[in-house]
Amino acid sequence: MVNLLSIIALGFFLGMRHATDPDHVIAVTTIVSRQHSIRRSALIGVFWGLGHTLTILLVGAAIILFKLVIPPRLGLSMELSVALMLIVLGTMNVLSFLRSAPSADLKRGGTPASTHSHAHSHGDYVHSHPHRHVPEQHGHRPDQTPLAYLDRTLGRLGFYNYIRPLVVGIVHGLAGSAAVALLVLTTIRNSNWAIAYVLVFGIGTIAGMMLITMSIASTLHLVARSHRFSRGLAMASGLLSLAFGIFVAYQIGFVDGFFTGHPNWIPR
Secondary structure: OHHHHHHHHHHHHHHHHHOOOHHHHHHHHHHHOOOOOHHHHHHHHHHHHHHHHHHHHHHHHHHHHHOOOOOHHHHHHHHHHHHHHHHHHHHHHHHHHHHHOOOOOOEEOOEEOOOEEEEEEEOOEEEEEEEOOOHHHOOOOOOOOHHHHHHHHHHHHOOHHHHHHHHHHHHHHHHHHHHHHHHHHHHOOOHHHHHHHHHHHHHHHHHHHHHHHHHHHHHHHHHOOOHHHHHHHHHHHHHHHHHHHHHHHHHHHHHOOOOOOOOOOOOO
């Protein structure tokens, strides 16, 4: 009983620590930086953790039960998927910032023209295009925006805003599942206990990521009082995610040999 409780406690706290890995934190920061609700940010962390746990449990259990051996190139490809995900998330944030960046007023003869462009919002959707401050000359109705289209199309699902962190968590879990399973196999010989450890590890990851996203959202709520600061933070997190993703991709592709004839993979 003591050993079982020790395994459960160890798995839970190591799962919480696993949530603080740099690639995990950067990924959720890129997503949370576009949220303004602590509750929604906490749910983003939960859904990320659920996706991560689902993959680790399925892949880890297969490795534990069937003694699967992951080829180096396959292991590197799973880790490369995380780098690509970071690049995609970062690019999405940067493009979103650039689309909503205010542009200088067009001037004719030294005076501002009546038609100009700056960032403005329709509900939660922020974008920029030339328009005039006359309703019938705006160019489109408030419900003719990508966000409104998604709301009409996917709004019935109720949780479609959380699909993205779920998918990101699944990808991250795919990269880390082999390392977790192999670590368990070296310390726990009983397959049932090993799978239980992986499950508790995943629960700890969910709890850890929820605390991380809530902490990030709480900090943003205190300091991000201006729209300009919020947009700048989204831009900064996007650039960080993009740069870190490119760095990881380079490490995997050339240092670890994924793009060469001699791949070298050590689960971590």
